[in-house]
Amino acid sequence: MSPDQNATLVFIPFPVLSHQAAAVQLAELLVSRDPRLSVAIILMKLPIDTKTGSSPEKTSPDSRIHFIHLPPDESSFATWTESPKSFVAQFVTSQRGPVRDAVSKLIETKPRRLAGFVVDMFCTAMVDVAHELGVPSYVFFTSSASCFGLFLHLQGLVDFENRDLKEYAESEETFYVAGIDQLLWRWKQSKVVLWV
Known part of the structure; x- marks a missing residue:
């Protein structure tokens, strides 16, 4: 990244608080190291209540970390009831369109260059969206x-x-x-x- 060029990374954590909190912590670490970097964290909403009781937005006061909320996809609840084992993969795949739209809108409204995607280990289907947008993707493994x-x-x-x-x-x-x-x-x- 050149000294005068600002860039945005898009983080896509799996929609449970532990994965979102880990993504926010990594985002805070990255933006604290480089003032030209900002992070957009896309928050998907599961069709089932995870009872987290908290929001990752409360954990990050940094103004260079932005949160984009995707609307819940109620149609994916049928997948949960039919096949809980394949639900995660099908849910994440169903979110590719909304994620692509949200990132396209972000690119249009922000003067920053899109630097890449950082996807949760359960959201690797989003690598296809990064590829479509011509940016690199990195998998973030939230476990030990x-x-x-x-x-x-x-x-x-x-x-x-x-x-x-x-x-x-x-x-x-x-x-x-x-x-x-x-x-x-x-x-x-x-x-x-x-x-x-």
Whole structure:
């Protein structure tokens, strides 16, 4: 970024308070480091009440962090009742149009350059919107490094060892998970397999 050029990053957190708060904290850290940077945080609304009781807007007094509220998508509630396991992916996918419209409106009204998208680990469908707008996207993993190591391990079993994780649901087999000190992962005690 040139010294005289202002830029905006678009953050898209998953619509639960813990993910939104983590996004706000990262946004505050970034804007405190560079006065040319601003952040627009897009707040999607789940069709179910998450009873958060708070708003991420209350946590950030910085004037270079703006919040854009998307209207709730009531049609996605039917997906929740039909298939809770696939709801997250379908909900986020259904929000691509409203996110694209909100970012397009932001670009028209703000004199700042759109620098990219920072998407929550559950909102990777928004990478397509960033691609359409010709900007880079970055995935923000809101969990711990140990959790990230577990996810990488599970994906490695599928990608590199051609294993079907469902076959371990009733298994007594124990695995060593790299990145998680002194933890042996026992599939039977895990609910991870249920969501794969």
